[in-house]
Amino acid sequence: MTITTKLDTNPDTYAGLRPVQLREDGRALVLLDQRQLPRESVWLELDALEDIAVAIETLTVRGAPAIGCAAAIGLYVVSLGLPETQAEFLAELEAASARLADTRPTAVNLFVALDQLRAAVQEQLRREPEAEVAKLREVLRATALDHVREDLRACLELGAHGAAKLPAGGILTHCNTGALATSGHGTALGVVRSAWALGTKLHVFVDETRPLLQGSRLTAWELVHDGIPCSLICDNMAGAMLARGEIQAAIVGADRIARNGDAANKIGTYTVAVLCKHHGVPFYVAAPWTTIDLSLASGAAIPIEERSPDEVRVHGGALRAPATVPVRNPAFDVTPAELITGIITERGVFEPGQLARAGR
Ligand SMILES: CSC[C@@H](O)[C@@H](O)C(=O)COP(=O)(O)O
Numbered sequence: 001m002t003i004t005t006k007l008d009t010n011p012d013t014y015a016g017l018r019p020v021q022l023r024e025d026g027r028a029l030v031l032l033d034q035r036q037l038p039r040e041s042v043w044l045e046l047d048a049l050e051d052i053a054v055a056i057e058t059l060t061v062r063g064a065p066a067i068g069c070a071a072a073i074g075l076y077v078v079s080l081g082l083p084e085t086q087a088e089f090l091a092e093l094e095a096a097s098a099r100l101a102d103t104r105p106t107a108v109n110l111f112v113a114l115d116q117l118r119a120a121v122q123e124q125l126r127r128e129p130e131a132e133v134a135k136l137r138e139v140l141r142a143t144a145l146d147h148v149r150e151d152l153r154a155c156l157e158l159g160a161h162g163a164a165k166l167p168a169g170g171i172l173t174h175c176n177t178g179a180l181a182t183s184g185h186g187t188a189l190g191v192v193r194s195a196w197a198l199g200t201k202l203h204v205f206v207d208e209t210r211p212l213l214q215g216s217r218l219t220a221w222e223l224v225h226d227g228i229p230c231s232l233i234c235d236n237m238a239g240a241m242l243a244r245g246e247i248q249a250a251i252v253g254a255d256r257i258a259r260n261g262d263a264a265n266k267i268g269t270y271t272v273a274v275l276c277k278h279h280g281v282p283f284y285v286a287a288p289w290t291t292i293d294l295s296l297a298s299g300a301a302i303p304i305e306e307r308s309p310d311e312v313r314v315h316g317g318a319l320r321a322p323a324t325v326p327v328r329n330p331a332f333d334v335t336p337a338e339l340i341t342g343i344i345t346e347r348g349v350f351e352p353g354q355l356a357r358a359g360r
Contacts, residue, residue, distance in 0.1 A: 008156065009153070009156040009159075009160055010156070011149050011152040011153045011156060011184075014156065014184055016179055016184050016185060017179040017184060018179070018184045019032040019034070019061070019066060019179060019180050019183075019184075020032075020066050020069040020070050020073065020148065020183060021073070021148075022076070022145065022148075023045055026141065027047060028045040028047045029045070029046045029047065029052055029070060029073045029074045029077050030044070030045055030046075031043070031044045031046065031055060031070060032061075034059060034060060034061060034062055034218060035059060035060055037180075037217055037218055037221055038217055038218075038220070044060065047077050047078070047080070047081070048078075049074075049096050049099055049100075050099075052070070052071075052074035052077070052078065052100065053074075053100055053102070053103050055070065056070060056074075056100070056104055056110075057103045057104065059212065062176075062180075062214070063180060063182060063253070064106075064107035064108070064109040064181070064253070064254070064256070064287075065109050065151045065155070065181060065182040065183060065288055065290065065291070066180065066181050066183065067107045067109060067110045068109030068110050068112060068113035068147065068151065069113065069147060069148045069151055069182075071100045071101075071110050071113045072113040072114070072116070072117060072143070072147040072148065073144045073145075075097055075100060075114060075117050076117070076137070076140040076141050078096045079096070079140050082096070082133070083133075085133070086130075086131070086132075086133060086136075089136065090136075093118075093121070093136075094118075097114045097117070097118060100114060101114055104305055105303040105304075105305050106255045106256055106264055106302065106304060106305045106331065107255040107291075108256040108290070108291060109151075109288075109290050113144075113147050116143055117143050117144060117147075120139050120140065120142075121139055123139075124136060148183045151183040151288060151290070152183040152184045152185065153346070154289065154345075154346040155182050155183065155184065155185040155186060155187060155288065155346075156185055156190070156194075157346035158187060158190065158191065158286055158287075158288060158344050158345050158346045159185055159190040159191050159193060159194030160194055161346070161348055161349050162188075162190075162191030162194065162195070162251070162286050162349070163191055163194035163195040163197075163200065165284065165342065165344065165349055166191055166200060166202070166284075167249050167282075168248070169201070169202070169203065169247075169248035169249075170202075170203050170205055170241070170246045170247040171192060171202050171203070171204050171205065171247070171248065171250070172204075172205045172207070172241065172242070172247045172249070172251075172272060173205070173206060173207065173215070173219060173250065173252060174207040174209060174235075174250075174252050174265070174266055174268055174269050174272050175207070175209045175214045175215060175219070175253065175265065175266035175268075175269070176189070176215060176217075176219045177189045177190070177219075177253035177286065178190070178219060178222040179222060180218050180222065181218075182288075186222075186253075187253040187286040187287050187288065187344075188252050188253045188284070188285075188286040189223075190286070191251055191284075191344060192204055193226065193228070196226070196228050202229065203229045203230065204219075204223055204230040204231075205231055205233055205238070205246070205247060206219045206223065206230050206231065206232045206233065207233060207235050207238055207268065207272070208232060208233065208234050208235060209235065209268065210268070211311045211312045211315070211329065212311060214266065216232050220232050235268050235271075238271075238272055239275050242278075242279040242281060243279065247281055248281065249281060249282045249283075249284065250272055250273070250276050250282070250283045251283075251284040251285075251286055252265050252266075252269050252272065252283075252286070253265055253266075253285070253287055253291075254285050254286075254287040254291050255291065255302075255332055256291060256292075256293050257285065257291055257293065258293060258296040258297065258298050258301065258302060259293075259294045259295075259296060259298070259356045259359075260297060260298045260299075260337050260352065260353070260355075260356070261337030261340060261350075261351075261352020261353055262300075262334050263285045263287075263299065263335050263340060263343070263352075264299060264302045264304065264333070264334045264335075265285070265333070265335065266331070266332060266333075267330055267331055267332055267333050268333070269332075269333055269335055270333040270335045270339075273335040273339035273340065274339065276339070277339050282341040282342070283335075283339060283341050284340070284341055284342050284343075284344055285335070285340055285343050286345075287343065287345060289346060289347060292345070292355060294356060294359045299334035299335075299336065300334070302332075302334060304330050304331070304332050304333070304334075305330070305332060306328075306329060306330055306331070307329045307330075308329065309326075309327035309329055312327045312328075312329050313325065337352035337353065338352075340352045
């Protein structure tokens with residue numbers, strides 16, 4: 001297919017939604033508050049460590065790449081308030097990084113971003129052991145902005161690779177993997193966006209994604225905004241849509257992909273993959289390379305976040321279950337590699353079993 005050459009893959013000319021930014025004066029993390037969508041678009045400006053950590057924990061900012069971007073800019077912003085002596089600065093920077101790392105365990109992008117910033121500081125100290133704190137802040141700022149820019153570049157490029165694979169027709173997606181979940185454009189939803197921009201006739205089936213409704217609140221909001229045809233469905237309707245032949249492919253994102261291609265993503269993704277296998281429908285995972293964790297042999301080693309029982313018991317502000325009923329609330333599941341047709345990255349589209357070699 002030659003159509004991919006028409007896609008804009010330049011992050012410097014990207015004009016779409018950027019939900020995670022550094023404020024123009026460079027002193028605050030700016031976030032589009034995803035808890036308020038789709039009711040209203042509220043932008044928050046945060047500069048305190050605890051506020052930034054809580055924003056990640058409460059899904060004010062969410063989606064693996066966006067979490068990484070928020071942590072990167074967040075750590076830089078926090079560094080502005082740290083002591084001016086190098087030893088104290090470094091000790092407090094480590095503590096701040098540890099607090100941010102403690103927010104959400106599954107999205108590996110969080111740890112990649114924090115490691116990139118810490119490594120950049122270490123590299124500066126190796127070259128200049130007496131480096132002033134001002135210089136170290138400069139390094140943090142440049143590394144954080146580079147992380148965000150690289151994420152956008154990856155999304156635009158994987159969008160182009162994925163668009164060449166996506167068939168016309170019904171496309172099922174789960175959770176939100178759009179601009180909101182990244183630095184912009186999106187991963188799985190970025191592929192949908194890129195394919196639509198190229199003229200592929202699509203109709204997106206949006207799983208509402210219980211318990212926190214990232215599909216109905218966020219994905220549907222993005223698709224309606226872009227004018228991409230879509231239908232919102234409850235999670236338990238996906239099987240019926242597949243059985244009726246209304247879905248030609250499924251595409252989802254990932255929070256962490258192990259070396260063997262097993263992929264952790266929003267709870268319910270595994271169910272979609274099993275259904276697709278049963279119906280002979282291709283099931284794609286789209287993610288930037290920062291989501292691939294080659295240090296883990298398989299998905300069994302991916303830490304899965306368990307969230308508050310009240311996210312399941314309470315819906316729309318009202319109790320929908322006995323207040324004391326025991327609840328399980330794993331936020332993610334692992335889709336085994338054998339159910340995945342292809343993993344779409346900025347480096348190209350891989351069969352799950354090819355990841356390890358591609359990563360060398
Ligand atoms: C491009 S986002 C990929 C994943 O992070 C996404 O599918 C997902 O599962 C997000 O979960 P969330 O709990 O909303 O952060």
